[in-house]
Amino acid sequence: MTDRFTLAHRLSPDHFTTRLHADVRDGLTAAPKTLPPKWLYDTRGSELFEDITRLTEYYPTRAEDEVLDRHAADIARLTGADTLVELGSGSSAKTRRLLDALTAHGTLRRYAPVDVSPAALLAAGEALCRDRPGLRVAATVADFEAELVLPEPSGGPRLVAFLGSTIGNLPPARRSAFFSALRAALGGGDALLLGADLVKDPAVLLRAYDDPHGVTAEFNRNVLHMLNRELHADFAPGSFAHRAVWDAEAEQIEMRLRARTAQTVKLPPLDLSVDFADGEELRTETSAKFRRAGLTAELAHRGFGVRAWWTDERERFAVLLAVPD
Numbered sequence: 001m002t003d004r005f006t007l008a009h010r011l012s013p014d015h016f017t018t019r020l021h022a023d024v025r026d027g028l029t030a031a032p033k034t035l036p037p038k039w040l041y042d043t044r045g046s047e048l049f050e051d052i053t054r055l056t057e058y059y060p061t062r063a064e065d066e067v068l069d070r071h072a073a074d075i076a077r078l079t080g081a082d083t084l085v086e087l088g089s090g091s092s093a094k095t096r097r098l099l100d101a102l103t104a105h106g107t108l109r110r111y112a113p114v115d116v117s118p119a120a121l122l123a124a125g126e127a128l129c130r131d132r133p134g135l136r137v138a139a140t141v142a143d144f145e146a147e148l149v150l151p152e153p154s155g156g157p158r159l160v161a162f163l164g165s166t167i168g169n170l171p172p173a174r175r176s177a178f179f180s181a182l183r184a185a186l187g188g189g190d191a192l193l194l195g196a197d198l199v200k201d202p203a204v205l206l207r208a209y210d211d212p213h214g215v216t217a218e219f220n221r222n223v224l225h226m227l228n229r230e231l232h233a234d235f236a237p238g239s240f241a242h243r244a245v246w247d248a249e250a251e252q253i254e255m256r257l258r259a260r261t262a263q264t265v266k267l268p269p270l271d272l273s274v275d276f277a278d279g280e281e282l283r284t285e286t287s288a289k290f291r292r293a294g295l296t297a298e299l300a301h302r303g304f305g306v307r308a309w310w311t312d313e314r315e316r317f318a319v320l321l322a323v324p325d
Contacts, residue, residue, distance in 0.1 A: 004135065005125045007118065010142040010149055016116075019143070020230060021270060028267075028274045028282075035223060037169045037255075037285035038145075042226045046090075048219040055215060057207040060165055063317035064195050065094060071310045071319065072101035075159070078308060078321060079191045082109045082156030087144045088166055089113030092124040095161060098193075099132065102159075110136045112151045116143050145174070148181045157189035165197040165317070168252070168288040175288075179302035183324055192304065192322045199289045200316055202246040209244035209253050209287070217242035220255050223284055233267045243281065255285040292318070300325075 012018075020039065027034045041049065053061040081102055086095050092113055102108035111128060115121050121139040128137050142149040150160065160182065170178055182192060210216055220242045224235040240257040247254060259276040266273050276282075295318075296306045304322040311318045 002129045005129050005137045006139065007121060007125065008140045010140055010147060011116065015143065024227065024231065024267065025270050025272060033282045035282065035284050039226060040219065040223050040284060045219060045222045048215060048222060051215050052219060055211050055213065057211045059208060059316055060197050063312040064163060064319060066312040067310050067317065067319040068094065068097045072097045075193060075321060076101040076105035079159045080107045080157060081159035082107050083112055083151060083154055083158040084108065085112045085114065085150055085158055085160045087114050087160065087162045089115045089124065090120050092128065094163060098161065107156060110138055110154060112138045112140065114140045114142050114144055114149060116141065148185060150185045153187065157191065159191050159193055161193045163195040165195050167194060168197055169286065171286065176302060179299060179304065183303040186324050188324065190324065194320050194322060196290045196295055196318045196320065198316060198318055199251050199291050205246055205253050205289065206244050209255060210242065220257060220284055231267045231269050233265055235265050239263060252286050252288040254283055256281040256283050
């Protein structure tokens with residue numbers, strides 16, 4: 001491995017187990033029952049999500065890619081960033097557009113991906129250092145929801161990218177806290193690049209989260225397989241039906257698993273038995289959809305001014321550039 005790549009670990013060895021136990025205990029004893037959407041993305045879940053992004057019905061990934069293709073050069077020009085930070089970087093695939101644009105602009109010196117997966121960071125770092133001889137990659141294994149970790153400035157502005165509309169998975173209170181923490185960490189000249197899915201025809205949204213091929217249903221039920229594997233639970237995934245529901249008042253899509261019959265599930269490591277009534281639902285994801293005025297106001301309330309707002313041609317998805325006020 002080149003000396004241009006570093007990998008810092010900010011998570012304790014038992015972080016995964018501790019968080020999973022806490023989230024499952026809290027979520028499955030709540031009313032209604034819930035699980036945080038991050039647990040959908042184990043290895044198999046991540047593979048299924050990649051399949052979802054290629055479905056005709058699932059527009060967000062293609063729409064965001066369209067915006068980045070059209071405006072990466074504008075982003076580089078407006079920010080002049082020498083450090084690109086990416087929260088929840090994964091494979092860093094879509095970030096290559098930004099890396100290319102910032103390199104062409106002549107300012108990029110460092111890429112700082114943050115993710116919970118050391119393997120994903122290592123693979124991405126090796127590939128990027130190989131393909132970009134002048135780039136330094138300073139990766140951090142961290143859970144940005146628990147601790148916001150940003151590299152110190154290195155002489156130039158930082159651009160923090162939070163793409164994929166992951167912001168929609170955070171409930172309003174946690175979203176507000178995230179914006180506040182980010183504002184406190186950023187200084188003059190720094191900027192936030194945020195991907196946000198927009199409110200649109202509910203029929204379009206429902207097709208995106210409940211495709212006719214059953215891929216999203218398999219992705220949703222996979223969280224039960226994960227719980228069986230990690231917690232020795234005895235879920236019967238086939239006894240739960242996938243549902244996507246549009247909450248018009250909250251303007252959010254919810255993914256749920258509905259029990260097809262009354263059943264009891266045991267989770268031995270937690271010394272927990274969970275009863276599901278016939279038809280009872282477990283919410284596995286909440287994905288808020290945004291309007292320009294509302295999101296701009298949210299950011300303003302936490303100290304950010306929106307400097308640029310771009311959408312795809314069909315105005316389904318927005319990528320916005322915000323700066324500390």
